[in-house]
Each structure stands twice: as structure tokens, then as C-alpha cells.
Amino acid sequence: MTGTGERVRSRVAARMALTDERLDRRLALFTPVDAAVGDLVRAISREFAAGFNDTLRTYDPAAVSARVDGMADDYLAPFYVEGAAMAFAAAGTLYPGRARTAHHHLLATLPGHRYLIFAGWGWWYAVRPFAARAMRRSPLWRQDGLFTGLGIDGMAFATCFLKAKPPRFDVPCPFPEPEYRTLWSQGYGRALWFVAGGRPEVIEDQSARLAPALRPELHAGLGLATAFAGMRRMRCIPAAPSDQESERRAFLQGLAFGLTARREASPRSFARFLDQLDRSDAGWVTTVTDRCLAPPGRDTSRDGGYVAWQHRLRTELPVPERSA
Numbered sequence: 001m002t003g004t005g006e007r008v009r010s011r012v013a014a015r016m017a018l019t020d021e022r023l024d025r026r027l028a029l030f031t032p033v034d035a036a037v038g039d040l041v042r043a044i045s046r047e048f049a050a051g052f053n054d055t056l057r058t059y060d061p062a063a064v065s066a067r068v069d070g071m072a073d074d075y076l077a078p079f080y081v082e083g084a085a086m087a088f089a090a091a092g093t094l095y096p097g098r099a100r101t102a103h104h105h106l107l108a109t110l111p112g113h114r115y116l117i118f119a120g121w122g123w124w125y126a127v128r129p130f131a132a133r134a135m136r137r138s139p140l141w142r143q144d145g146l147f148t149g150l151g152i153d154g155m156a157f158a159t160c161f162l163k164a165k166p167p168r169f170d171v172p173c174p175f176p177e178p179e180y181r182t183l184w185s186q187g188y189g190r191a192l193w194f195v196a197g198g199r200p201e202v203i204e205d206q207s208a209r210l211a212p213a214l215r216p217e218l219h220a221g222l223g224l225a226t227a228f229a230g231m232r233r234m235r236c237i238p239a240a241p242s243d244q245e246s247e248r249r250a251f252l253q254g255l256a257f258g259l260t261a262r263r264e265a266s267p268r269s270f271a272r273f274l275d276q277l278d279r280s281d282a283g284w285v286t287t288v289t290d291r292c293l294a295p296p297g298r299d300t301s302r303d304g305g306y307v308a309w310q311h312r313l314r315t316e317l318p319v320p321e322r323s324a
Helices: 002-016 020-027 035-058 061-069 077-090 096-109 111-126 131-136 150-163 178-195 200-209 212-228 245-265 267-275 279-292 306-316
Strands: none
Touching: 002 035, 020 035, 035 061, 035 077, 061 077, 061 096, 077 096, 077 111, 077 245, 096 111, 111 131, 111 150, 111 245, 131 150, 150 178, 178 200, 178 212, 178 306, 200 212, 212 245, 245 267, 245 279, 245 306, 267 279, 279 306
């Protein structure tokens, strides 16, 4: 019986796998701003797929932790964890005895990757049936902490990354709730950095087509991806791609949060990044990441308080000197 179960799991995992061929077909539709961005997006995508595929086979948080601990370069490690988090959600029915605790164990063993764990968990809801209803009922909301709402960010990111069509990469939000729409717009802004290489014309076009209240959230997501995915390419603090104060502040808040996530998930890469900045920029990065490392506790609002906290940061964080 055990052998039969293993064979069934192997066949299902093989069908679900994110193969290089499937990834390459999708990546061919993207429009990176230059070859270096394209290479980085490809490397990140491959690492995500490796985490997803490996975890479909093992369904073991300890194996994920061991793989991450053994990586010589910690820059791509968070994307492996993100892919693993999606696999724990996607393959739960194949491992009913372990599914209820898999994400909890992953969060316990890799706390510095918690943002990517929740985002990766959200990826599953971009592809499963009755996505919005399933997300509202997801066990991710039963996890402790402020960042469970990033599951909706991850769901939006994955919907754009996996399904949206060029040149606009439109992704309508399936949620009417204001907090969820905010999180969706942030995830969509993150995805645009990947699928459109952060091209200014795409950002401007999509921003103009959003409700005014959601435009800053798009820029927050863009700032987050610029910092987290693109930190290796940054030599200074980038200027926001908008002259609107609310969008500019949101971009810097996203940038600060993305760098904070890097500081926690990839400390060696973050230290190297900080060392090559000039004194002014390094001081700004240290200040804003210190601030983001002291979040409030979860509250009783629908998203746990994440959206309100991010909005407060936009008024509290200093503006870097060269962006003033």
C-alpha cells in the first residue's frame, strides 16, 4: 500500500512540476528592460521552480531548511523557500498527515524567510479552482503574526507571472475588500518588475488605469521588488518612478520593506550590498530597515494590520537625501 501511494505521489508530482520547458515558454513572453534583468529573472525563476519541484517530492520542511543552510550564496535562497511554500499548499492532499503542520514547521525553522513563505503560500491560490473563496478560507490566516496578508500579495504576483498577457499584463483583482485590494495591487506591482522589467511606460500605463487610491500600492510593490529581487544590481538608492508625492513615498516604503526582508533572509548578501553604498545611502538603509524590523503585533482587522502599518511607514520613514 505504501509503495502504491508513493507511485501515485510521484506521478502527480511529475505532472505538477515546473519544468525548464514550461518556465522558458512563459519567460519568453516577458519584456525585461535589459539583458541583465532578464538573466536575473530567469535565475530567480529557476530557483523558485527548484524549491517547488523538490518539495513536491519530499514534502519535508527539514529538507528545505537543510538545502537553504547549505547554499554558498544566500541571494537566491529565499526564492527556493517561496517555491517550497507553494508546494506545501499544492500537494497537501497527497500528504494529509503532514499538511496541517508543514507551513508552521517551515515558519519555525526559517523565520527570516517568513515574508516569502506567506507569499509562496499565496501562489497556490492563483492556480487552484474557486481561488478567491479558497483564499478567504485558507489556513494561512490562522498563522500568528502581522504578515499573513502577504498571501494575497503572492496570489496577485503569481496570477500576473503565470497568466497575464503582454504588453499590459492586466490582472483584475477578484476581491472587493479594501485591504485585500491594497495587498493585491502591491503584489501586482511586484510582478510588473519581473514581467515587464520595471519598464516606466508599463508602470505609467497601469497606474493610470488603476483607481487613484490604489496607485501608490502599485508603486509600493515596484519598490519592494526593486529592492528584494534587484538588490544585487543596486549601486545606490534609486529614485521613485513618479513625481507624485504619495506614489514616491509608497515606492520608498516598498523599497525599505524589501531591503528589510533581504536583511533577514539573506544577511550575507545584504552586508555586501551595504558595504558598497556610500555613507549617506548606507545610513538611510540602516535607519529604515531598523524601523521595519520593529513591526506592531497583529490586530483584529481583516488583514491583521499589515496595510495600516505600511501606510504609517510612508509618513514616518525619512526620504533619502538624493531622492529629496
